[in-house]
Amino acid sequence: MPSMSRKLNYKLILRFLGNVVFIVGLFMLLPLLFSWYYGSGDLRGILLSAVVTIVSGGVIWLLGWSPRKRQAGKRDAYVIVTFTWVAIAFFGALPFVFTGAIPSYGDAFFEAMSGFTTTGASILDDIESLPQGVLFWRSLTHWLGGMGIIVLSLAILPLLGIGGMQLFTAEASASASDKLHPRVAVTAKRLYGVYLLLTLVLSLLLLLGGMTVFDALCHAFATVSTGGFSPNNDSIAGYSAYIQYVITVFMILGGINFALHYMTLTGKFQKALKNEELRYFLKLLIISATAISLLLIIRTGMNGEEAFRHALFQTVSIATTTGFVTTDYLAWPSYIWIILFFLMFTGGATGSTSGGLKAARQLMVFKISAAEFRKQLHPRAVVPVRLNGKGVPGDIVHNIMAFLLIYVLIFATGTLVMVLMGLDLETAMGSSIGTLGNIGPGIGAVGPVDNYALIPAPGKWFLSFLMLLGRLELFTVLILFSSRFWKE
Amino acid sequence: MPSMSRKLNYKLILRFLGNVVFIVGLFMLLPLLFSWYYGSGDLRGILLSAVVTIVSGGVIWLLGWSPRKRQAGKRDAYVIVTFTWVAIAFFGALPFVFTGAIPSYGDAFFEAMSGFTTTGASILDDIESLPQGVLFWRSLTHWLGGMGIIVLSLAILPLLGIGGMQLFTAEASASASDKLHPRVAVTAKRLYGVYLLLTLVLSLLLLLGGMTVFDALCHAFATVSTGGFSPNNDSIAGYSAYIQYVITVFMILGGINFALHYMTLTGKFQKALKNEELRYFLKLLIISATAISLLLIIRTGMNGEEAFRHALFQTVSIATTTGFVTTDYLAWPSYIWIILFFLMFTGGATGSTSGGLKAARQLMVFKISAAEFRKQLHPRAVVPVRLNGKGVPGDIVHNIMAFLLIYVLIFATGTLVMVLMGLDLETAMGSSIGTLGNIGPGIGAVGPVDNYALIPAPGKWFLSFLMLLGRLELFTVLILFSSRFWKE
Numbered sequence: 015m016p017s018m019s020r021k022l023n024y025k026l027i028l029r030f031l032g033n034v035v036f037i038v039g040l041f042m043l044l045p046l047l048f049s050w051y052y053g054s055g056d057l058r059g060i061l062l063s064a065v066v067t068i069v070s071g072g073v074i075w076l077l078g079w080s081p082r083k084r085q086a087g088k089r090d091a092y093v094i095v096t097f098t099w100v101a102i103a104f105f106g107a108l109p110f111v112f113t114g115a116i117p118s119y120g121d122a123f124f125e126a127m128s129g130f131t132t133t134g135a136s137i138l139d140d141i142e143s144l145p146q147g148v149l150f151w152r153s154l155t156h157w158l159g160g161m162g163i164i165v166l167s168l169a170i171l172p173l174l175g176i177g178g179m180q181l182f183t184a185e186a187s188a189s190a191s192d193k194l195h196p197r198v199a200v201t202a203k204r205l206y207g208v209y210l211l212l213t214l215v216l217s218l219l220l221l222l223g224g225m226t227v228f229d230a231l232c233h234a235f236a237t238v239s240t241g242g243f244s245p246n247n248d249s250i251a252g253y254s255a256y257i258q259y260v261i262t263v264f265m266i267l268g269g270i271n272f273a274l275h276y277m278t279l280t281g282k283f284q285k286a287l288k289n290e291e292l293r294y295f296l297k298l299l300i301i302s303a304t305a306i307s308l309l310l311i312i313r314t315g316m317n318g319e320e321a322f323r324h325a326l327f328q329t330v331s332i333a334t335t336t337g338f339v340t341t342d343y344l345a346w347p348s349y350i351w352i353i354l355f356f357l358m359f360t361g362g363a364t365g366s367t368s369g370g371l372k373a374a375r376q377l378m379v380f381k382i383s384a385a386e387f388r389k390q391l392h393p394r395a396v397v398p399v400r401l402n403g404k405g406v407p408g409d410i411v412h413n414i415m416a417f418l419l420i421y422v423l424i425f426a427t428g429t430l431v432m433v434l435m436g437l438d439l440e441t442a443m444g445s446s447i448g449t450l451g452n453i454g455p456g457i458g459a460v461g462p463v464d465n466y467a468l469i470p471a472p473g474k475w476f477l478s479f480l481m482l483l484g485r486l487e488l489f490t491v492l493i494l495f496s497s498r499f500w501k502e
Numbered sequence: 503m504p505s506m507s508r509k510l511n512y513k514l515i516l517r518f519l520g521n522v523v524f525i526v527g528l529f530m531l532l533p534l535l536f537s538w539y540y541g542s543g544d545l546r547g548i549l550l551s552a553v554v555t556i557v558s559g560g561v562i563w564l565l566g567w568s569p570r571k572r573q574a575g576k577r578d579a580y581v582i583v584t585f586t587w588v589a590i591a592f593f594g595a596l597p598f599v600f601t602g603a604i605p606s607y608g609d610a611f612f613e614a615m616s617g618f619t620t621t622g623a624s625i626l627d628d629i630e631s632l633p634q635g636v637l638f639w640r641s642l643t644h645w646l647g648g649m650g651i652i653v654l655s656l657a658i659l660p661l662l663g664i665g666g667m668q669l670f671t672a673e674a675s676a677s678a679s680d681k682l683h684p685r686v687a688v689t690a691k692r693l694y695g696v697y698l699l700l701t702l703v704l705s706l707l708l709l710l711g712g713m714t715v716f717d718a719l720c721h722a723f724a725t726v727s728t729g730g731f732s733p734n735n736d737s738i739a740g741y742s743a744y745i746q747y748v749i750t751v752f753m754i755l756g757g758i759n760f761a762l763h764y765m766t767l768t769g770k771f772q773k774a775l776k777n778e779e780l781r782y783f784l785k786l787l788i789i790s791a792t793a794i795s796l797l798l799i800i801r802t803g804m805n806g807e808e809a810f811r812h813a814l815f816q817t818v819s820i821a822t823t824t825g826f827v828t829t830d831y832l833a834w835p836s837y838i839w840i841i842l843f844f845l846m847f848t849g850g851a852t853g854s855t856s857g858g859l860k861a862a863r864q865l866m867v868f869k870i871s872a873a874e875f876r877k878q879l880h881p882r883a884v885v886p887v888r889l890n891g892k893g894v895p896g897d898i899v900h901n902i903m904a905f906l907l908i909y910v911l912i913f914a915t916g917t918l919v920m921v922l923m924g925l926d927l928e929t930a931m932g933s934s935i936g937t938l939g940n941i942g943p944g945i946g947a948v949g950p951v952d953n954y955a956l957i958p959a960p961g962k963w964f965l966s967f968l969m970l971l972g973r974l975e976l977f978t979v980l981i982l983f984s985s986r987f988w989k990e
Contacts, residue, residue: 352921386904387984415903416874433840
C-alpha cells in the first residue's frame with residue numbers, strides 16, 4: 015500500500031485531471047453527430063464547450079508538467095478521485111449553458127453532477143424541449159461516469175481500504191489464480207470490455223424493440239450505468255412491455271459486480287453465482303417485487319402482468335439506484351411506495367455501476383447483528399462474521415459499521431438541511447436519499463413524475479455535494495475536509 | 503461475571519417475578535387514598551385489582567418455592583428483566599379494566615406498559631374524565647418503572663455488558679475508591695434514596711406553585727421518572743411559568759445519571775461535573791433550546807420569555823424522553839418541530855430514568871467517526887476512542903456500534919410495520935420513535951395534542967413491544983428470541 019506520509023504530488027494531480035478533462039472534451043464531440051443529423055440548433059454551443067474543455071484539459075496538463083515523474087501516493091489518490099468528479103461536472107455543465115438549454119450555471123452543474131455520478135436527478139421540467147445534441151450529451155455523462163466508477167470501485171477504492179471495499183471486491187475474485195489482473199490499467203481494460211459489450215447488446219435489443227438509434231443509445235447509456243436520465247418526459251412509461259422488460263434485465267446487470275460479469279464471460283459462471291452479495295441482492299429483488307406485485311393485484315385490482323411488470327421495474331430501478339420510471343409509484347397506496355422508499359437504502363452490489371449503501375453492506379448489518387447476539391450469549395467466545403465462507407477481519411467489520419453509521423448520519427443531516435431550506439419532511443428525506451443514494455427520484459415533491467427544479471439554488475449545490483459524497487463512498491470526499499489531511 | 507452455560511433456574515425466576523408482582527400489588531393500595539378522598543367511584547375496581555395482583559404474586563412466588571437456593575446466572579437475568587416488565591404491565595393494566603376506565607384490555611395493557619416503561623404514550627382521548635384513583639395509579643406506574651430502571655441500568659445491565667452500559671456506568675464513578683457499592687442491594691438503596699429525595703423536593707416545589715397534593719404527586723412521579731403522563735388533557739400547558747420552569751429543571755435532573763446525583767450528594771460535585779456524557783447532554787440542550795427560541799422569536803414574533811420557556815421546555819421534555827407538553831409544537835413552523843423530531847433520537851444520560859438512544863451513545867457516534875477518519879489517514883496507527891479520558895476497549899466500541907445499527911434498524915422496521923397498518927409515513931415514524939425512544943408524543947397524528955387511540959389494535963400491541971425493547975436496551979429482550987438462548 016502506498017505511503018500516506020509523503021507530500022502531495024500536485025504536479026501529478028494536475029496532469030491526471032488535465033488528462034481526464036481532455037478526454038471528456040473529446041467525448042463532447044460525439045453529440046455533434048446528432049446535432050447535425052437532427053439539425054437541432056445546438057451544434058455551435060456544444061462545439062464551443064468541447065473546444066473550451068479540450069483546451070482547458072491541455073492547459074491543466076501543461077501546468078502539471080514536470081521532468082521528474084513520481085508514482086501516485088495514497089493521499090494523491092484521494093485528491094485525484096474527488097477532484098476528477100468535480101472537474102468533469104464543472105466542464106460537463108458547459109454544453110447545457112452554452113447552448114442555452116439550461117441558462118443557470120448552478121442548475122447545469124447539478125445536472126452534470128447528476129449525470130457523472132449516475133444519479134439521474136434532473137432539474138428539467140420539460141426534457142423533450144431540449145435539442146437532441148444536448149440530450150445525447152446528458153445521457154453520455156452517465157455512461158462516462160459509470161465507466162469511471164467501475165474502475166474506481168474495483169481498482170482504486172480497495173487500495174484505499176474504504177468502507178469494506180477491499181473485502182467485497184477482493185472476494186469477487188476469490189483465489190489468487192483468478193484475481194483480476196492487479197495492475198489498474200489491465201483491470202480497467204477488462205472491465206471496459208464488459209461495459210462496452212453490455213452497452214452494445216442492450217442498444218441492439220432496444221433497436222429491435224423499435225427505438226431509434228438516438229433513443230436506443232441514450233437509454234443504453236443510462237441503463238448500464240444505472241443512471242436513469244431519459245430523453246423522454248415520461249421516462250420509460252411510453253415504451254412497450256418488451257422494452258420495459260429488457261431494460262429491467264440490464265438494470266440488474268448494471269447493479270451486479272462487474273468482476274462477476276468478467277468471471278462469467280471467462281466461463282466461471284458457477285463460481286460467480288456463489289457470490290454471497292449477488293445472492294442476497296437477487297433474493298431482495300425477488301421478494302420485494304413479488305410483495306409489491308401481490309399488493310398491487312389485491313389492493314388496486316391491477317391486471318396481473320401489468321402489476322408484475324411495474325412492480326419488478328420499480329423495484330429494480332430503485333434498488334439498483336437507476337431511477338427510471340414506468341409509472342407514478344407515489345400514486346400507489348402509501349404502504350407500497352414506502353416499501354420502495356426503504357429500498358432506496360439498499361443500492362446494488364459493490365463493484366457495479368450502482369450507488370447507494372450497497373447490498374454487501376446491508377447484508378453485513380444482519381451478519382454483524384447476529385454475531386452480536388451470539389457474543390452476548392458467550393462473552394468469551396470468538397464469533398467471526400463470515401462472508402463468502404471466510405472470516406472477516408475485525409478491523410474491516412469495524413470499518414463497515416462506521417461507514418453505515420456515517421451514512422445514516424449524513425442522510426439525517428441532509429434531511430435536516432433540506433428542511434431548513436423550507437422543504438416538507440417527506441420531500442427533504444426523498445431528496446436527501448435520492449441524491450446521496452445516487453437514485454434520482456425520491457418521495458414527496460421530488461417523486462417519480464416530479465423533478466428537482468423546485469429546490470432553492472443553495473439546496474441544489476448542497477444536493478450536488480450529496481451526490482458526490484454518495485458516489486465516492488463518503489470517505490474519499492470527507493477526508494479532504496480534515497485539517498490533518500492537508501497538514502501532514 | 504456469572505456463567506451463561508448453566509441451565510435456566512426457573513424456580514428462581516418465578517420467585518423473583520412473584521415478589522415483584524406482590525410488591526406492585528401493594529403499591530396498588532396507594533391510589534385508594536385518593537379514590538376515597540375524592541369519592542371518585544373507582545375504589546372497588548382498584549381494590550379488586552390490588553387483591554388479584556397480591557394473590558397472584560403470592561401464588562407465583564409459591565410456584566417458585568424450592569428448598570435449595572441457587573444464585574441467579576446471566577441467562578436467568580435476561581429472563582427476569584424482560585418478564586418483570588411484561589408481568590407488571592400485565593397486572594398493572596387491571597385497575598384500568600376493573601374500574602371500567604379503559605374497557606379494552608389491549609388498550610389498558612398499552613397504557614400500563616407505557617407507564618412502567620416511562621414512555622407516556624396514551625390511548626386516552628379525554629384523560630380528565632377518568633376517576634382520580636385510576637389517574638393516580640397511572641402516574642404511579644411511571645414512578646415504579648423509573649425506580650426499576652435506575653437499578654437495572656446501574657446495577658444489572660453493566661453486568662450483562664449491553665450496548666456499552668458497562669463502560670458508561672462504570673465511568674460515572676471513575677476510580678475504584680468511589681465506585682458505587684458493588685452489591686446490587688446496597689447500590690439500589692442509595693439510588694432509591696436519591697430518587698425519593700428528588701420526588702419529595704419536586705412535590706414540595708409544585709405544592710408551593712399552587713398545585714393540589716394530587717396534582718403535585720402525579721406530576722412529580724411523571725417528571726423524575728421522565729415518563730410524561732399528566733392527569734390533565736393539556737399536560738403542563740395550563741400551569742404557571744414557575745411550574746413550567748420547575749418541571750423543566752427536574753426533567754433535566756431525571757435525565758442525568760443517578761450515580762452522578764449520588765456523587766453530588768456526597769460532596770463530589772466538581773467530579774460529577776467532569777463527566778463527558780453530562781457535558782455533552784447539557785450542551786445539546788442549550789444549543790437546541792437557544793436555536794429554537796431564536797427561530798420562534800424571529801420567525802413567529804413570539805414574546806421573548808415565552809419563546810424561551812416553550813423552546814426550553816419542549817427541548818428538555820423530548821431530549822429527556824419525558825414527553826410533557828406546554829404547547830402544540832407541531833403548530834410551529836415545520837423546520838422547528840423537525841429539529842425536535844431529530845432530538846427524539848437522543849435520549850438522556852445512561853443511568854438516568856430517561857429512555858432513547860442515550861446521550862453517551864450519540865456522543866460515541868461522533869467519536870467513532872472521527873477515529874475512523876484518522877485511521878483512514880494512518881492505516882497502521884492505533885487510534886483509540888476515548889471517553890472520560892480513558893481509552894475505550896475495541897470490543898466495547900464494536901458493541902456500541904452494533905447497538906446503534908440495530909436501533910436504527912428497529913426504528914425503520916417499526917416505521918414500516920406501522921405503515922403497513924395503514925398509517926401515513928410521518929405518523930408511522932412518530933409512533934415508532936415515540937415508543938421505541940420511550941418519549942410518548944411523536945409527530946404526525948401521534949403529536950403532542952394527539953394520542954395513540956387511532957392506532958389499530960394489533961398496532962398497539964406492536965408499539966407496546968417497541969416500548970419494552972427501547973426501555974430494556976434492545977438486547978435484553980431480543981436475546982430471548984434467539985433459539986440458541988433456550989437450547990443451551
